[in-house]
Amino acid sequence: MSKSNPAPEVPRPALEGRRLRRLGIDTGDERVAYLRSDSPICRGEGFNARSRVELRMGERRLTAMLDVVHGELLAADEAGLSESAWAALQPEPDQRVTFAHAPSVDSLALVRRKIYGHALDAAQFAAVVDDIAARRYSGEELAAFIAACSDGRLSDEEVAALTGAMVDGGQRLHWDRPPVVDKHCIGGLPGNRTTPIVVAIVTALGLVMPKTSSRAITSPAGTADTMEMLAPVALDLAQMRRAVERTGGCIVWGGSINLSPADDVLIRIERALDIDSEGQLVASVLSKKIAAGSTHVLIDIPVGPSAKVRDARQAASLSRLMQRTAAGFGMQLQTLVTDGSQPVGRGIGPALEAHDVLAVLRRQADAPADLRARALALAAALLRLGGLAEGEDAAQALARRTLESGKAWTQFQAICEAQGGLREPGQAAHRYPIAAAASGRVACIDNRQLSRVAKLAGAPLAPLAGLTLEARLGDAVAAGQPLFTVHAQSRGELAYALEYVSRHPRIVEVAP
Amino acid sequence: MSKSNPAPEVPRPALEGRRLRRLGIDTGDERVAYLRSDSPICRGEGFNARSRVELRMGERRLTAMLDVVHGELLAADEAGLSESAWAALQPEPDQRVTFAHAPSVDSLALVRRKIYGHALDAAQFAAVVDDIAARRYSGEELAAFIAACSDGRLSDEEVAALTGAMVDGGQRLHWDRPPVVDKHCIGGLPGNRTTPIVVAIVTALGLVMPKTSSRAITSPAGTADTMEMLAPVALDLAQMRRAVERTGGCIVWGGSINLSPADDVLIRIERALDIDSEGQLVASVLSKKIAAGSTHVLIDIPVGPSAKVRDARQAASLSRLMQRTAAGFGMQLQTLVTDGSQPVGRGIGPALEAHDVLAVLRRQADAPADLRARALALAAALLRLGGLAEGEDAAQALARRTLESGKAWTQFQAICEAQGGLREPGQAAHRYPIAAAASGRVACIDNRQLSRVAKLAGAPLAPLAGLTLEARLGDAVAAGQPLFTVHAQSRGELAYALEYVSRHPRIVEVAP
Structure with missing residues (x-):
């Protein structure tokens, strides 16, 4: 076949870069760029409002959604960025950016396959998860993928493949002191801040527990928000590693560690849609634990009418799928069904929950008994799982002794010091x-x-x-x-x- | 049970309305409002970026997505609106707007039912479609609904229920002169502008054909864009009715007629996701035809490697589902499989396609033969469907005579006059x-x-x-x-x- 269309000899349009302007518009997780409708680039490239565009700055590439500006909000040679786009691109002053149509995302054909009811294999899930982690999917595309993977639409093999793909897409931690234990609570009970207490007890006894937690998305506080009232939590990987090497444990914000980055993207959409399908929940939780290098994991499943898991049957089904999937990755996993009928502890909110945690660790007379009891039960289960106690009674006694002797409180102070220093949360005016x-x-x-x-x-x-x-x-x-x-x-x-x-x-x- | 929490006696915060500012930001179909992050309303209501908010102006309510502004883009007592939000709210100068959390959308529980694999009945589809038409769903929620209704996930009964719900959600036209005929082409072939020619031929012979068409969303021209080069198309319902009563036909833009408004919302997301599932395609096409009061409908299905329908098997399956569904609404429907291997006519673009249409109608020697042949075939099929000719040969001859005699051209000029006056498209410089x-x-x-x-x-x-x-x-x-x-x-x-x-x-x- 011959080359049919010779290159016409016309001047190429000037495609010089745009000056960038931080518009101060917070568009949440979505990265948005702004261009003038009458700019040559917008007309020439055929960009429309809500086009997916690629920003190029030197070697860096960023996919963003385009909002088109009429009028004087931007100068003709300027491009605006939302807060999230600015944070992702981090331009130097006077750096210029060129715009192009975002390259087509091949893995969307696989999402359509899944929507049409076909199974995906490990390589196909890996392709989807890579593009999700690189933020190449729109919110609509993510939602369609989530709906296509909802209950009953993922086989056990697919749950394992999705979990593996999510692990491979991010950082993976390795610790040379197994067992490395972890815990996770399915679904939020307000005030349920057992984590700092559990970490203090089990690491005081020699287990390794490098805990990453999330900030609140829709709740009044996440574990990371509460812990931040007591010590710095925005540690990078090296800082986290130093803290764990010094004390055996940490309670840090997972956001700067980059474990299972696709999960961070998917989970926002899942929460917005209020879809908690079993397969995706399992992939989400386990991928973070596997990536964190955990070998023994305890899953707390609160059951109650306004909790995420409503009844014992649902808890049992979830429990089975978690255990099967974890086993495939060589991880030991145990579930614990707990009461989810009312909030835990006294405070709701970062500082107020931190006060409850401190009261339990400091053995204050007014410490909330329910928070203390839940933390002890979880710590005991982890001590058995980690091989430090045999039988429920012995494990409970060991956990209680560690708390009552003040050993857990001493250990918690050491962890806070290792994370940058213990703080005392204040009181609202x-x-x-x-x-x-x-x-x-x-x-x-x-x-x-x-x-x-x-x-x-x-x-x-x-x-x-x-x-x-x-x-x-x-x-x-x-x-x-x-x-x-x-x-x-x-x-x-x-x-x-x-x-x-x-x-x-x-x-x-x-x-x- | 007693009332437990007495109303505390504290001053209510000042919730006075915001001044509105048109920011000139085109966010496509999505309605976006902008508030300062440090405004009392934002902090007090707990609004975050991408919260769904309700704007209240007198009796009017508008659901919008919130973008939060840091800094000086807005004054503290101002709220910004995107172009689409401004167009939907149409505020008077100095009118003020209050903000609240968008009320929860109950029908989303039905979308989750569908995602989890359950069937929905007619009343449940009606609830979903009403909320979609009222723009209460986010793009993510629409995408999840579309994925949950994709191929094989809707029974025939559900396709009929969805179609009926989409009809009931909008305007419905009635004509006292049956048969009322219509045509629709599945999937775009560039340049395939048979519609103005077909309408002219069949209405010249006495059939009623009140045609509504769409503008381009992702293509270089929609039928409404092409027709607009020849006559005004943005007619309201009363103007459209007058044109049809005078001439028997029209070719207007469907956007100002409000037939099946939920379809207008869904179709943008379907195109963005590139999901064309049979059930949704049928509901989309038929709901518009039923709402338009059509009794006899011809569906043109171009088949080709780069057309929407790729092979004969797919065309047959689509054809069967269309016929079954149409029959349930008492509508006669016929499909015609045509060649979809290359563009039709000579021009691509609004004016260039309009020139092709004029050349055929004016019987110019250089008129594109393929466009003329396709238009004649479709017109002939409609003449048989509408009872004006028996047998293929007679229908073809009647259609050809009507075109060749100049009767169709005279009729087309009358339709253009009734829509506001014939125009001559220009030439690009x-x-x-x-x-x-x-x-x-x-x-x-x-x-x-x-x-x-x-x-x-x-x-x-x-x-x-x-x-x-x-x-x-x-x-x-x-x-x-x-x-x-x-x-x-x-x-x-x-x-x-x-x-x-x-x-x-x-x-x-x-x-x-």
């Missing part, structure tokens, strides 16, 4: 108790509405904000006795939270 | 022929790359831009003879298109 209107017994606590109050009060961005629960299910309360107290850093935020409380009279319900 | 490098025969034409050249040259926004094909499959060409000519309204756009041509030597491939 504005507090307002919500009292029972009449005497009776606490019949019902709405976890969802409680979380909403804590968030309206400012948590987690205002780290001292949130609420403290003053009565628990079944408690007898007298009229006028506080049910919970709202904490806020500003008067305005207090008012917002209280306005919500006034419109929702059954957040904590008292039956006569 | 810049034209550049692409010549064959060597002699031979045209062996292959890449439809996708041809469309790309036309779009780079400016189509459809620059309506005179595009290209004209000067050789067809199998034609013998001499070295230096033009294969196609690029048309552009500006020198810059011509250069962009030619630059692309120089990098893609096989757009029209000549074999020795």
Whole structure:
């Protein structure tokens, strides 16, 4: 075949780079670029609003969504970047960027295969996961992939292949002191901050537990937010490694460690869609644990009507799939079904939960008994799993002794020092108790509405904000006795939270 | 049960409305609002980037996505709106808007049911479709619904239920002169603008054909874009009705008629995902035809390697499902499988395709024979379907006579006058022929790359831009003879298109 179309001799259009402008627009996880509609690049390339574009700066490439600007928000030779795009590209002052159509993403054909009901193999999942981790998928494309992989649509082999692909896409840690233990809690119970206590107990006894945790996405606090009230958590891999080598443990934010980066992308969409399919949940949790180098993992499954897992049958099915998948990666995994009917501890919000953690570790008389009991049960299970105790009674006794002797508290201080220094969380300036209107017994606590109050009060961005629960299910309360107290850093935020409380009279319900 | 939480006596925060500012940011179909991160409303309501918010202006409500602004792009008491949000809300100067969390969308539980593999009934599809049409779903939620309804996941009953729900969600037209005929082409062949010719022929003979068409989304021209070069097409319902009552036909833009509005929302996501599942395609096409009051519908299915339908088996399956579904709504439907191997006519781009249409209607000697033949075949099929001719030969002869006698041209001019006046499309100032490098025969034409050249040259926004094909499959060409000519309204756009041509030597491939 001959070459049919000779290169026409016309001047090539000037494709010189755009000056970049940080517009200060926070578009969440989505990376957005802005170009003028009347710029030669926009017209010439045929870019439309919501085109996927590729930004090129030297050797660097970034895929972004395009918003097209009419008028004077940008100069004709400027390109704007959203906060997320700016953070991803990190341009130097005066660096220029050229724009092109984003290259087509071949693995989307595999997503369509999955949508049309075909199984994918390990290499195909790897191709999809690589493109997801590199942020080449739009939110719509991610959502379609998630829907296509929902319950019953992934075989056991596919769950294992997806898990493996997610591990291979990121950092992978190796520790030379097995067993390396870890724990994970499925689905949020407000206030359930056992992790810092568990890490302190089991590492005080010699197990290795390099724990990475997440920040809140939709809740008033994540474990990383709570821990940050007690010590720095945004450690890089080298800093994390030093802390673990010195003390056997850490509690750091997973965001700067880059384990299973595709999971970080997928999980935001899954939460937004409120889709928790078993196969994806297993791949998400286990890929992080495998990548972290864990050999023995304990999974806490709270079961309750407003928890993520609603009944024992669902817990058993999830448990089986987790165990089968973990076994394929040579990891020992145990699950523990716990009570998920009400919040754990007293505080909800980063600092208020940190106070609960400190109270348990410092053996204060007013430490929340339920948080202490849950932490001891989890620590005991990990001690057995890690081979430090045989039988439930012995493990429980060992865990309790380690806490009561102050050994866990000493160890926790050492971990905080290794992470950059122990801090004492403060108190919010504005507090307002919500009292029972009449005497009776606490019949019902709405976890969802409680979380909403804590968030309206400012948590987690205002780290001292949130609420403290003053009565628990079944408690007898007298009229006028506080049910919970709202904490806020500003008067305005207090008012917002209280306005919500006034419109929702059954957040904590008292039956006569 | 007693009311537990008395309304606390604290001042309610000032929730006065925001001043609105049109930021000039085109975010495509997505409606976006912008608030300052340090505004009391943002902090107080706990809004984050990408929160779904509800804008309230008097009685009006609009769901939008929130982008959070840091810094000086907005004043503290201002809220910004994207172009699409501004168009949807149409605020008066100085009107103020309050913000709230978008109410939760109950039908998303049904989408999750569908994702988990359960069937939905008619009432459940109606709930989903209502919320889609009201723009209460995010792009991710739409994508998840589309993936959950993909091939094999909708029963025949569900396709019918979805179709009915889409009809019920919008305007529905009634005509007192049956039969009311319509045609639809599945999947775009560049240049395939038979519609204006077909409407002119069959309405000249007394059939009623109130045709609504779409504008280009990803192609160089939609039928509405082409027709707009010949007459106004943005008619409202009353204007459309007047045109049809006067002449029996029209060719208008469907965007201002509001037939099956959920389809307009879904189709953009389906195209972006490149998912064409049979069930959704059928619901999409038939819901528009049923809502338009059509009683007899002809479906043109071009089949070819770069067409939407690739082979005869796929065409037959689609054809069966269309017929079954249409029958349930009392509509007569016939399908016609046609050649989809190369573009139709000579021009690609709004004005260039309009010239082809005029040439056929005016019986010019240089009128494209393939466009004329396709239009006659479709018109003949509609004449038989509408009961005006019996047998293929008689129908073909009647259609040809109507065209050749000038009756169709007279009728077309009457339709254009009824829509607001016939226009003559112009010519682009810049034209550049692409010549064959060597002699031979045209062996292959890449439809996708041809469309790309036309779009780079400016189509459809620059309506005179595009290209004209000067050789067809199998034609013998001499070295230096033009294969196609690029048309552009500006020198810059011509250069962009030619630059692309120089990098893609096989757009029209000549074999020795």
